Amino acid sequence: MQIIFIGPPGSGKGTQAKRLADSHAIPHISTGDMLREAVAEGTELGRQAAPIMASGGLVSDDLMIGIIKDRLAKPDAQKGFILDGFPRTVIQAEKLDNLVGNAKENLRVLQLLVPDEVIVRRVALRRSCSNCGAVYHLENNPPASDSVCDRCGTELTARPDDNEEAMRKRLEAFHRQTLPVATFYKAKSLLREVDGMGPVDEVFERIEKSLQ
Numbered sequence: 001m002q003i004i005f006i007g008p009p010g011s012g013k014g015t016q017a018k019r020l021a022d023s024h025a026i027p028h029i030s031t032g033d034m035l036r037e038a039v040a041e042g043t044e045l046g047r048q049a050a051p052i053m054a055s056g057g058l059v060s061d062d063l064m065i066g067i068i069k070d071r072l073a074k075p076d077a078q079k080g081f082i083l084d085g086f087p088r089t090v091i092q093a094e095k096l097d098n099l100v101g102n103a104k105e106n107l108r109v110l111q112l113l114v115p116d117e118v119i120v121r122r123v124a125l126r127r128s129c130s131n132c133g134a135v136y137h138l139e140n141n142p143p144a145s146d147s148v149c150d151r152c153g154t155e156l157t158a159r160p161d162d163n164e165e166a167m168r169k170r171l172e173a174f175h176r177q178t179l180p181v182a183t184f185y186k187a188k189s190l191l192r193e194v195d196g197m198g199p200v201d202e203v204f205e206r207i208e209k210s211l212q
């Protein structure tokens with residue numbers, strides 16, 4: 001199964017994609033995580049992406065398409081994948097179309113619907129583990145012990161782009177550049193809209209139903 005997650009920043013794409021990756025035994029491919037790794041490792045890609053990500057803008061289509069092309073060519077992605085954060089522009093969606101070819105019967109495009117005002121609250125209390133990538137919410141999904149990752153014991157931190165100004169820009173980019181991607185898939189009758197409100201388990205159940 002090939003799953004594409006569309007949704008505003010903070011709508012729960014990563015949270016749900018990790019669960020789906022476990023239940024369907026396919027890789028979770030998050031372009032945001034890949035870029036953050038490149039920034040942490042100080043690679044050339046990381047150096048180019050860091051200031052753009054910090055300000056809440058989008059990294060160029062050419063760079064992102066190159067990254068995803070390489071990633072989808074890896075052996076583990078041949079049995080399926082969950083894309084989280086890609087495609088974010090119509091140009092990226094068109095390129096992805098060429099990459100996945102005609103296997104549309106395996107493709108599921110999910111749009112997580114969460115209003116902007118809820119997004120802002122989710123992102124303000126998001127805490128991430130820079131070591132294993134686990135994501136928490138201080139109220140809705142807190143770690144067992146304050147500010148430490150349950151899985152690996154690393155100190156949890158707020159993402160640098162979860163500040164008010166970058167968040168405003170990311171939401172703008174979502175409305176202007178990524179919502180047209182939902183329209184792109186709707187026109188192909190591939191879009192499945194899922195209510196992203198409520199507890200994580202309930203959202204997960206809705207997603208599993210919509211995949212059938």
Ligand code: ADP
Binds near residue numbers: 009014127200
């Ligand atoms: P995205 O990958 O779309 O940016 P995340 O999965 O990182 O979003 O979720 C953003 C924040 O919201 C995290 O702190 C996460 O723990 C929290 N969260 C995710 N799903 C829900 C939900 N259904 N209800 C409340 N909080 C949630």
Ligand code: AMP
Binds near residue numbers: 053059064086087161
């Ligand atoms: P995310 O973790 O999905 O919220 O992504 C974090 C940041 O990485 C975004 O705000 C963008 O700057 C960058 N990014 C991730 N995926 C893409 C993409 N497909 N196209 C452009 N920029 C991206």
